[in-house]
Amino acid sequence: MKYAYYPGCSLGTSAEEYDVSTREVLRRLDVELADIPDWTCCGASAAEPVSRLLTLALPARNLALAEREAAGLDMLVPCSACYLNHLRVGRECAADRALPGRINEALGAEGLHYAGKVRVRHLLDVLAADIGPEALAAHASRRLEGLTVAPYYGCQVLRPYALFDDAEHPRSMTPLISALGAQVLDWSMGGRCCGASLMATRRDVALASVAAILEAAAGADVIVTVCPMCQMNLEAYQSQAHHADTISVLYLPQLLGLAFGLSDDQVLLGKNLAVTDALKGKLHACPTAGPERQTTPTGG
Amino acid sequence: MNKTKPPISLTPAAHQRTLDGGLVAIQDLVRSCMQCGTCTASCPNAFAMDLAPRQVWRLLLYGLTQEVLQSRTFWLCSACYTCTLRCPRGLPLTAAMAALKRLAAAEGDAVNRKKALFYQEFMRNVEQNGRIQEMGFMCSYFLAMHNPMLPLEYTPLGLKLLGKGKLHLGGGAQRGRLGPLFAKVRSMEERP
C-alpha cells in the first residue's frame, strides 16, 4: 500500500509526535508514504473567514502537486482540519461548475493545474478501511488488557462529509482499539466539538466544551485523538477547564505504536502534555504477545 | 456595541469584495429555512450566543443585516458542522456562518473588524511563510490586538510548549512560496 502524504503545518511543529508515530506505525504495517514535495498550508480554519476562493485554492495547490508528483495515489492526511479542507475542494467543485475554472485561474499564477483526480483520505479512514483490525492485531506485541480507551473523533473528520463512519454515532475506532486488547469507553462525547480555534478567540466558551468532554471521559485511562487541534485543546487546558485529575491524551497512532512494542521515545510520548504515571505504569505492565517484542524499561 | 450606526448598504462592489459573503448570497444559502430550531439545539456554543442560529437566519431573510452584524453569534461558530449535518433542509449553515465573518470583516464596525484580525493575521503569516509559523503568528496577533493582557493569557501554554521543545520556527523553505497565489486571488476578488 502506498499513499501521497500531506502532514500539514501542525505535524511539523507542535504535533511532531503525531507525525512521527503515524510514520512509524504505517512503516510497520508495510504502508509506504510519498511525501508531497513543496506542500503549503491548507488555510486551516482561518482561510474561510477571510476569503472563499483562498479557502479552496490553498488546498487545491497541494492537490495539484499530488496529482503531478504522486499520480494515482490517494492522499493521506492525519489532521482533520487539513483533511476537510482538501476533501471539500472536490465536493464544492462538483456542486459549482464555475469553481474549477476559478481555482485553476488562481493556481495558474504558479503554473499549476488541479484536475480533481486525487482521493483524499483521513488517517483514521485508512487505518479502519484499508488496514483493518486484523492487521493491527497481527502486528501488536503488547496486549493492552486492563486499559480503557475513550475514542475522541472530534468534528471535521466526519462532518459535514461522513465518508467512512456514522457522523452522529462514530465507531470506526472501536474495532481498532479492541484489536489491541483494550476496552473502549462507551460514551457520547466522541463527536462533540473541542472548541477548536475558539480556544484562541473565546477561551471561556472553548473551555466549557473541553470540561464537558474531560468529565465524560473520567472512566477512561486515556483519550485518543486523530487531530492536532483536538489533541491540543484536550491536553493543554485541563487545569483551566478545572479538571482536577489529569487524564492522559494520546494520538491514536501513538497508542497503536505502543501496542506494536515501540518504546515511549519512538512514539515521542515525551512531547505529550498530558500523560499520567498511572497510564505509563499500566502500559508497561501489559502482557507481551507476539514475536517482535521490544522492551523499554522506562519508569513512570 | 454601537447601536446608532445606520444600516449597512451593500453596493454591488461590496458584494464582489466580500465574494459570496454579500448579504444576498448569504440569504440564498438559508432561503428555505423553516425555523425548526434544530441548528440552535445542536450548536455546542449556543449557550454563549446572543442570537440563536435560528434567529440569525430569520433576521437575515428579513434583511436586518445590522442586527446580525451587531450580534456575536457568528464569531462563536467553531465550524463543528453539527448544524449543517442535522438541518432538515440540508442548508450549508457552517458556510453561512463563515460568510457572515467575511461580511463583518468587510462591512462591520470596529468591534467586528477587530475580531476578524485573528483570521487575517493567521493568513498573513501563511502568505509570508508558506507554512504557518505558530510563534510568529501569535506575536503578530498580540501586536495587532493592542491588548497587553493577551500575551499573559497565553503564557502558561507557551511555557508548556517551550518545555517540550515545540516552540520552534519551521524550516522556512516555503517562505514566499504562496505570494503569487495570494496576489492572484486578491486580484480576482477585486475584479468588478
Ligand code: SF4
Ligand atoms: S435547522 Fe435548518 S431549517 Fe431548522 S431552523 Fe436551522 S437552518 Fe432553519
Ligand code: SF4
Ligand atoms: S457549525 Fe457553528 S453554528 Fe453550527 S453547530 Fe457548529 S458551532 Fe454552532
